[in-house]
Ligand SMILES: Nc1ncnc2c1ncn2[C@@H]1O[C@H](COP(=O)(O)OP(=O)(O)OP(=O)(O)O)[C@@H](O)[C@H]1O
């Protein structure tokens with residue numbers, strides 16, 4: 001860990017008023033509030049630490065000391081990294097967030113020992129020579145890929161020895177990630193809608209032109225158009241349910257429902273269509289009822305999607321079961337399992353199955369009417385129900401998907417913090 005950072009004696013308590021004044025003058029109208037706050041904190045802290053050193057001379061009044069302690073706490077609690085360097089870019093101050101991000105940061109050592117980014121270092125040079133603030137981008141790859149916006153402002157040294165530079169690093173990593181997800185989502189949704197639309201337009205044009213008088217072709221094309229239109233409707237329905245569930249995700253359901261009754265209802269409804277695909281569904285009902293606090297409509301969609309997936313991608317013999325389980329951490333749970341003896345899922349796909357539009361084989365899933373949103377909806381519904389989803393699969397042997405929910409009335413062994421996986 002770096003040695004404790006101390007300010008130079010130039011930042012003595014007596015110079016604080018001048019520093020504050022200089023800071024206000026230097027920053028007015030140029031930089032935003034966090035940087036100004038950090039600047040105030042840095043100057044006060046610098047002044048205080050400077051006064052604490054061996055060159056300390058006249059004792060400070062108690063009120064000033066108190067203000068400095070507040071400033072120090074303020075700087076320590078700024079969650080973003082803040083660094084102050086002098087005109088030779090030697091480190092004068094850094095808050096804990098900066099030291100955590102750049103462990104090689106040491107007092108009175110060049111900033112470049114800890115931060116080698118040429119854009120930031122050039123930015124500091126430019127700020128120190130022009131006195132004008134700047135913003136530059138900084139990306140780190142190790143240990144994690146992170147993106148920062150670095151705001152650099154010039155501060156006059158309180159002893160009149162020139163300018164120092166204050167760096168404020170704003171972490172944009174999650175904002176960037178969210179933005180990328182949003183862009184991906186819109187691109188995926190438009191792509192999924194554009195494909196059936198293009199098919200529809202193609203057939204409409206054929207019916208208006210070459211196939212105008214061909215009654216047989218018309219019948220065939222109209223059926224294809226109906227299927228494509230249904231696909232678009234299903235996609236829009238799925239998108240709407242996903243956003244409805246996301247909106248309600250923080251509101252825990254209060255109705256009491258019997259998961260066993262819902263599962264039986266779904267097995268009965270899905271049995272005949274499964275048979276036409278050559279699959280059979282067995283229901284292993286245990287010692288019910290299996291009561292959970294839940295939203296019946298959402299839970300029906302969860303069970304429906306799991307059974308539908310088992311039929312579409314697994315096939316063969318499917319079994320749906322319910323048991324009670326005592327989890328040492330989560331307490332008494334109801335576990336619903338849907339197992340198939342189909343081709344299984346390779347391990348690299350499993351963590352990604354709950355991502356929106358993620359399909360192992362997009363073309364074949366689409367051909368089976370899949371939108372790739374089913375498991376994303378399941379995940380968000382389960383988050384709302386404090387449920388968990390686990391997928392176990394062996395290639396060539398089959399897949400078991402389990403949903404566990406707290407049993408109604410049972411007290412959890414510990415507060416539940418875990419939720420279903422990514423997506
Ligand atoms: N039991 C299973 N066996 C093999 N692969 C599966 C199984 N369940 C899901 N998958 C794979 O996971 C992917 C995602 O499933 P998900 O339910 O999210 O979407 P979908 O079924 O393609 O579309 P939708 O549910 O919207 O109709 C599927 O496309 C399929 O590749």
Ligand SMILES: [Mg+2]
Pocket residue numbers: 305308309370374375
């Ligand atoms: Mg599905």
